[in-house]
Ligand code: HEC
Ligand code: HEC
Ligand code: HEC
Ligand code: HEC
């Protein structure tokens with residue numbers, strides 16, 4: 001029998017083809033998208049891809065693998081995670097501006113074209129601090145030297161009475177920012193010693209500054225002896241520990257006094273001395289957090305730290321005279 005296309009067949013064939021195409025199109029499209037963006041690790045990144053092309057976050061060569069492995073152990077490699085964790089905690093005020101220091105993509109994109117928060121996948125990484133220059137060397141991004149590089153994030157801005165200060169390391173080292181205290185740069189800063197001299201000895205990318213007593217315990221070398229070479233190791237360790245312990249104890253006493261005074265003040269809002277006492281405790285609160293959240297307990301700038309602490313003691317006594 002001779003096969004003949006019926007008129008009905010001529011209608012059915014394009015119809016079936018059409019259905020096949022329509023049902024398979026989305027799958028084809030997704031496959032294309034995945035091959036076009038092999039570097040994106042999460043779905044969010046694929047759907048919210050940034051419109052401009054950012055530089056690669058890491059240099060594409062194996063010679064940096066040892067640095068990469070060291071770097072992965074550093075806190076910087078967790079900077080996006082700590083923000084995301086904070087977001088999960090009730091009352092953890094995470095705003096877009098937080099990502100400026102905590103995320104690779106957000107920090108590096110121009111202000112006019114910030115990526116969406118859901119699309120962020122990368123913590124602080126090589127490309128945050130370095131660019132590859134023409135010779136293939138790793139140059140600093142937007143910074144003249146290591147101290148200025150670190151200071152772009154480890155800095156407290158908009159310091160005002162009554163609000164807590166965070167990451168004040170750069171302010172402390174440069175001796176500026178504490179309320180009502182004259183500028184007092186650390187001698188090492190004015191001598192051109194950098195954050196990296198202590199936090200990255202031999203270009204160590206864990207960024208840990210090892211204290212002398214810790215180094216004795218771990219039988220490693222503290223990042224101090226490059227300069228404090230003439231010191232007896234045991235004596236220097238005891239000396240530094242004593243400085244830190246004294247400051248921590250003093251801060252604890254001040255914290256307790258401030259808490260007691262603030263509680264008392266809250267019941268005195270309509271008394272004549274209230275405003276004056278409140279002004280004093282607000283400054284104390286801010287300057288105390290400036291010292292505590294520097295976290296170096298004297299090492300970044302001993303003279304400035306001591307001057308701030310003396311002033312806190314005086315202001316607390318004045319406030320207590322006004323309210324007791
Ligand atoms: C100017 C840069 C900068 C900005 C903006 C910034 N951070 Fe940070 N953040 C840092 C630095 C630097 C550290 C580490 C400093 C330290 O440990 O003292 C840090 C540490 C943290 C940590 C680790 C825990 C801790 O307190 O040590 C959390 C959580 C955090 N930041 C949350 C936030 C949130 C929430 C925001 C937005 C409200 C924010 N950060 C904005 C620079 C910044
Ligand atoms: C937080 C900033 C920061 C990050 C992130 C960072 N580096 Fe560095 N890197 C530095 C600093 C600062 C120095 C210089 C240290 C010094 O001067 O002692 C340096 C030095 C280097 C050097 C030596 C350069 C030279 O001229 O000899 C290499 C190579 C390097 N980094 C590679 C990397 C790689 C690879 C990564 C990512 C795995 C990375 N860095 C991540 C800050 C950073
Ligand atoms: C792009 C912003 C940025 C730059 C540049 C940067 N840091 Fe950080 N740093 C952070 C953030 C954010 C954290 C907190 C990360 C976390 O808790 O996971 C941090 C954490 C640290 C910590 C650990 C703090 C702690 O409480 O445990 C040290 C030490 C440190 N940084 C030193 C440095 C040094 C030294 C440099 C310069 C070579 C530098 N950082 C450059 C943002 C930065
Ligand atoms: C003279 C050496 C030295 C210099 C210079 C120095 N640091 Fe430190 N830094 C230390 C030591 C020591 C500690 C305390 C570590 C401890 O108590 O475990 C510390 C603590 C810190 C911490 C808190 C780390 C933690 O684990 O709690 C951060 C962040 C930090 N420094 C960043 C900086 C930055 C940014 C600069 C430059 C603006 C800088 N440091 C300059 C030695 C130094």
Ligand code: HEC
Nearest residue numbers: 187188193197198209210211223224226227228240299302
């Ligand atoms: C790159 C050089 C350099 C490094 C590294 C360095 N220091 Fe210093 N340090 C100095 C200089 C310079 C002074 C200032 C001496 C002066 O004021 O005359 C100083 C002063 C100090 C002081 C205050 C004076 C005193 O002895 O009481 C302390 C504390 C101190 N350093 C601790 C440390 C610790 C801890 C480390 C290691 C984590 C360290 N330094 C690493 C150069 C350095």
